[in-house]
Amino acid sequence: MTQQMTETKPSHSEMPYVRIDHVTKRFGSFEAVNQVSLDIEKGEIFCLLGGSGCGKTTLLRMLAGFEEPTEGAIYIDGVDVTSVPPYERPVNMMFQSYALFPHMTVAQNVAFGLRQDGVSKSDALLKVREMLAMVQLEGYESRKPHQLSGGQRQRVALARALVKRPKLLLLDEPLGALDKKLRERTQFELVNLQEKLGVTFVIVTHDQEEAMTLASRLGVMQSGKILQVGSPTDIYEFPNSRYVADFIGSVNLFDGQLTVDEPDHCLIHCEALGLEVHIDHGVSSAPDALVTVALRPEKIRLSREQPAQVENCVQGWVTGVAYLGDSTRFLIQLDNGTQVQVTRPNIDRHDEHLAADERVWAFWEGNSPVVVAR
Amino acid sequence: MRTGQSRFVRFMLVAGFAFLYLPIISMIIYSFNASRLVTVWDAAHSPTLAWYVELFSNDEILEAAQLSFRVAAISATGAVMLATLAAFALVRYRRFRARALFGLLVTAPMVLPEVITGLSLLLLFVALTQWIGWPAGRGATTITIAHVTFCLAYAVVVIQARLATVDRSLEEAAMDLGARPWKVFWVITLPLILPAIASAWMLSFILSWDDIVITSFVSGPGSTTLPQLVFSKVRLGVSPDINALATLLVGVVSVCVAIAGTVMMRTERRRARDAQIAMGAH
Amino acid sequence: MWNAIQAIRRRLTTQVGRKAVIGIPYGWLLIFFLVPFLIVLKISFSNVVLAMPPVEPILTWGRDQVLQIRVNLSNYTFVFGDRLYVAAFVNSLRVAAVSTLLALLIGYPMAYGIARAQGAWRNILFLLVSLPFFTSFLLRVYAWIGLLGRGGPVNAILMHLGLIQEPIQLLQTDFAVYLGMVYSYLPFMVLPLYSAIEKLDLTLLEAAADLGCRPSKAFFAVTLPLTREGILAGCLLVFIPAVGEYVIPALLGGPDTLMIGRVVWDEFFANRDWPVASALAIVLLLILSVFVLLLQKVQAGEEEPS
Numbered sequence: 001m002t003q004q005m006t007e008t009k010p011s012h013s014e015m016p017y018v019r020i021d022h023v024t025k026r027f028g029s030f031e032a033v034n035q036v037s038l039d040i041e042k043g044e045i046f047c048l049l050g051g052s053g054c055g056k057t058t059l060l061r062m063l064a065g066f067e068e069p070t071e072g073a074i075y076i077d078g079v080d081v082t083s084v085p086p087y088e089r090p091v092n093m094m095f096q097s098y099a100l101f102p103h104m105t106v107a108q109n110v111a112f113g114l115r116q117d118g119v120s121k122s123d124a125l126l127k128v129r130e131m132l133a134m135v136q137l138e139g140y141e142s143r144k145p146h147q148l149s150g151g152q153r154q155r156v157a158l159a160r161a162l163v164k165r166p167k168l169l170l171l172d173e174p175l176g177a178l179d180k181k182l183r184e185r186t187q188f189e190l191v192n193l194q195e196k197l198g199v200t201f202v203i204v205t206h207d208q209e210e211a212m213t214l215a216s217r218l219g220v221m222q223s224g225k226i227l228q229v230g231s232p233t234d235i236y237e238f239p240n241s242r243y244v245a246d247f248i249g250s251v252n253l254f255d256g257q258l259t260v261d262e263p264d265h266c267l268i269h270c271e272a273l274g275l276e277v278h279i280d281h282g283v284s285s286a287p288d289a290l291v292t293v294a295l296r297p298e299k300i301r302l303s304r305e306q307p308a309q310v311e312n313c314v315q316g317w318v319t320g321v322a323y324l325g326d327s328t329r330f331l332i333q334l335d336n337g338t339q340v341q342v343t344r345p346n347i348d349r350h351d352e353h354l355a356a357d358e359r360v361w362a363f364w365e366g367n368s369p370v371v372v373a374r
Numbered sequence: 375m376r377t378g379q380s381r382f383v384r385f386m387l388v389a390g391f392a393f394l395y396l397p398i399i400s401m402i403i404y405s406f407n408a409s410r411l412v413t414v415w416d417a418a419h420s421p422t423l424a425w426y427v428e429l430f431s432n433d434e435i436l437e438a439a440q441l442s443f444r445v446a447a448i449s450a451t452g453a454v455m456l457a458t459l460a461a462f463a464l465v466r467y468r469r470f471r472a473r474a475l476f477g478l479l480v481t482a483p484m485v486l487p488e489v490i491t492g493l494s495l496l497l498l499f500v501a502l503t504q505w506i507g508w509p510a511g512r513g514a515t516t517i518t519i520a521h522v523t524f525c526l527a528y529a530v531v532v533i534q535a536r537l538a539t540v541d542r543s544l545e546e547a548a549m550d551l552g553a554r555p556w557k558v559f560w561v562i563t564l565p566l567i568l569p570a571i572a573s574a575w576m577l578s579f580i581l582s583w584d585d586i587v588i589t590s591f592v593s594g595p596g597s598t599t600l601p602q603l604v605f606s607k608v609r610l611g612v613s614p615d616i617n618a619l620a621t622l623l624v625g626v627v628s629v630c631v632a633i634a635g636t637v638m639m640r641t642e643r644r645r646a647r648d649a650q651i652a653m654g655a656h
Numbered sequence: 657m658w659n660a661i662q663a664i665r666r667r668l669t670t671q672v673g674r675k676a677v678i679g680i681p682y683g684w685l686l687i688f689f690l691v692p693f694l695i696v697l698k699i700s701f702s703n704v705v706l707a708m709p710p711v712e713p714i715l716t717w718g719r720d721q722v723l724q725i726r727v728n729l730s731n732y733t734f735v736f737g738d739r740l741y742v743a744a745f746v747n748s749l750r751v752a753a754v755s756t757l758l759a760l761l762i763g764y765p766m767a768y769g770i771a772r773a774q775g776a777w778r779n780i781l782f783l784l785v786s787l788p789f790f791t792s793f794l795l796r797v798y799a800w801i802g803l804l805g806r807g808g809p810v811n812a813i814l815m816h817l818g819l820i821q822e823p824i825q826l827l828q829t830d831f832a833v834y835l836g837m838v839y840s841y842l843p844f845m846v847l848p849l850y851s852a853i854e855k856l857d858l859t860l861l862e863a864a865a866d867l868g869c870r871p872s873k874a875f876f877a878v879t880l881p882l883t884r885e886g887i888l889a890g891c892l893l894v895f896i897p898a899v900g901e902y903v904i905p906a907l908l909g910g911p912d913t914l915m916i917g918r919v920v921w922d923e924f925f926a927n928r929d930w931p932v933a934s935a936l937a938i939v940l941l942l943i944l945s946v947f948v949l950l951l952q953k954v955q956a957g958e959e960e961p962s
């Protein structure tokens with residue numbers, strides 16, 4: 001690659017592979033990205049997750065060089081690339097629409113980037129062959145993009161972006177245009193390819209399932225800010241805010257007030273549940289703080305008989321049953337009117353299922369709920 | 375709703391197309407008429423190619439046709455080049471100073487009466503000659519400039535429409551893969567808008583080739599285009615060699631349109647086939 | 657440091673490229689389109705003199721090196737005071753309006769028929785409507801001279817049918833002008849109407865029928881209102897050029913067919929009265945700009961996603 005940035009030496013060795021340093025992007029008066037700082041390590045798959053308009057695509061486009069940050073800086077491999085144009089960055093992108101050049105063959109598409117760097121035709125062809133083999137598209141060299149299926153186009157786009165061996169590969173909704181079955185298969189292929197090539201991936205998606213399966217770490221974005229960064233498990237099990245808890249998976253949210261906060265347990269008074277929720281750890285928060293209890297539906301159990309435990313136990317009527325195949329979703333209405341969602345796995349085919357209008361007990365472990373700020 | 379057309383609509387279609395085409399057909403028929411009196415069919419000596427022979431031996435007409443062809447070709451090329459830039463500015467650079475004025479200037483010649491465009495351009499050329507001594511006289515150069523100006527509007531509309539449908543991410547992808555902006559234009563954008571550029575060129579050529587009013591204002595002695603010649607001839611009445619000329623022009627245009635139509639249908643069929651290949655490719 | 661220099665150089669080249677892309681066509685239009693207008697405007701305020709150019713300058717250096725501006729409104733008062741010019745404007749608007757209405761009455765059923773034609777027929781008919789646009793305008797107008805002449809086919813047919821006893825004067829009449837206008841501008845009416853009708857969702861008509869609306873009533877209740885913008889666009893596309901038309905009245909109209917395009921032409925070429933021609937052009941432009949703005953509004957409305 002003919003990048004000028006080899007001129008400057010990485011200034012400090014402790015710098016992470018990619019550093020986004022207090023980056024803000026404004027379009028007129030609209031703040032698309034607001035003071036975002038983020039470090040990405042070499043060889044990881046980092047997912048930016050968020051709803052539409054949260055700024056994730058703008059952040060990705062700043063990494064690619066299509067937008068210049070209004071404030072802040074971006075470093076890749078220790079080099080400040082903040083105002084380096086896209087054609088001089090060691091970064092390639094796989095577009096959401098794939099953006100395959102319709103007037104070029106598959107081989108010409110994949111070779112395009114190499115040819116821009118002055119790689120000779122024969123060398124480029126060898127690399128193109130190698131790359132196409134890696135994405136299982138041998139023999140498709142002379143096809144035009146419109147002669148390919150959606151899945152094949154996706155793999156051509158991937159091959160085209162990877163053939164230059166970029167330091168960073170950006171993927172904008174990489175699986176968004178594929179149908180569900182193909183998407184599940186492609187997810188694993190993508191991860192395998194990444195492990196084989198060792199290229200750092202940054203993926204933007206609005207699909208939390210895609211983010212959870214692909215990412216080694218993910219960042220949840222909302223209104224131009226990153227709310228939480230962590231492993232998929234961290235984010236799912238220990239969301240740090242109401243928004244994150246609600247965005248990732250389904251969750252029951254109950255507002256409450258902290259009444260007891262000891263190092264080994266705490267109690268939260270929830271009006272909606274009509275009880276003091278008992279939690280196995282302290283939250284070291286201000287006394288009487290207003291908090292929200294987040295409780296995942298699959299962590300709640302149901303029983304017709306009163307359970308042995310006294311804490312974290314409520315009674316209500318089954319008002320809705322939705323059979324989903326691998327699991328069943330129940331809607332429980334408590335006596336004070338509060339609705340609680342519960343998901344139970346369908347382990348035993350001959351299980352005696354709960355039906356609508358039955359009276360049930362719903363209960364959970366003390367370590368199941370998560371306390372987040374209101 | 376889909377079952378056929380009402381009798382009234384069908385009648386209007388037939389009558390409307392008859393209205394559009396009968397005059398043209400009558401011109402074609404009379405071009406083979408031996409009689410000098412256009413309206414009298416001389417059955418004894420017709421059909422004849424006499425008027426075609428006369429047409430091709432008339433130096434005045436041949437010269438005018440040559441001038442018209444040259445002006446049309448140069449104007450179309452110039453208009454398309456300027457229009458490509460203008461369309462690019464309008465589609466890709468969303469915000470720049472005086473964009474509103476630019477948009478207005480680009481499209482205004484389309485809706486302006488030709489007498490006004492012609493008059494204003496002539497006054498400009500007169501004033502320019504006074505101020506800087508150029509253009510020295512009026513002729514092919516001034517006609518070409520005038521034609522570029524009014525063809526530009528039509529060409530911009532055609533190219534702009536196409537450019538707006540070109541996915542921006544294609545250009546970004548090329549840039550992302552290392553192509554500089556100028557190169558992106560040549561290897562990505564230009565090939566993608568080439569069909570529109572070709573139609574804009576053809577449209578401009580025809581507009582220029584056919585123009586009479588603007589040309590009359592800005593042409594000078596010694597430079598007479600084909601429409602000017604035709605106009606001065608038909609003002610005096612019907613002239614059979616003009617029938618022959620009209621027949622030739624209609625023939626050329628029909629052939630061009632037929633070719634364009636066939637090419638379009640063939641590409642469409644190929645697309646359908648490709649889509650099938652893609653479907654079976656999983 | 658090196659990076660900074662590179663960044664500046666790059667920014668400069670992109671700036672230059674961008675400026676050229678905008679500047680070249682912009683410059684062309686300023687010089688060959690806007691400036692000419694200003695000159696027309698200027699000349700419309702000056703006096704006729706016997707010279708080349710036959711106008712008096714309105715900007716002159718006075719004796720004391722003072723720039724004198726002599727604005728002369730007499731051309732405008734002359735234009736509005738003269739019955740002939742006012743009549744020409746009124747007549748142009750009337751001819752254009754009547755022609756537009758006739759074109760609409762003929763064009764709408766045609767466009768409807770084309771839009772509702774089956775498969776390949778639709779493409780062929782569409783091509784046939786646009787084809788005249790590509791053949792010479794002048795020659796198509798000329799064709800009518802042959803047809804409408806005293807010994808021409810139209811008179812012959814009318815006599816054959818016994819409708820008239822002897823050839824009648826068809827050429828050089830207002831009738832011929834209307835005919836030429838409708839004939840020449842019909843494609844401009846049909847094409848926007850076609851695209852409006854073609855876009856119309858057929859299930860709307862099915863829904864109307866399902867709700868008990870007869871086809872003829874459904875046309876007025878559903879089709880016509882939903883193609884209103886196509887109708888407006890088509891009418892303006894015919895009306896605007898028809899107002900300033902020169903060739904059709906010159907070839908088909910009689911000596912008393914007063915149309916403003918022809919009057920401007922004659923003032924300029926025959927009378928060599930540049931200031932009055934300019935003033936007429938400015939007035940015509942002002943009248944037309946109302947309709948052009950209307951057209952732009954219609955077209956902007958079409959682009960908006962519904």
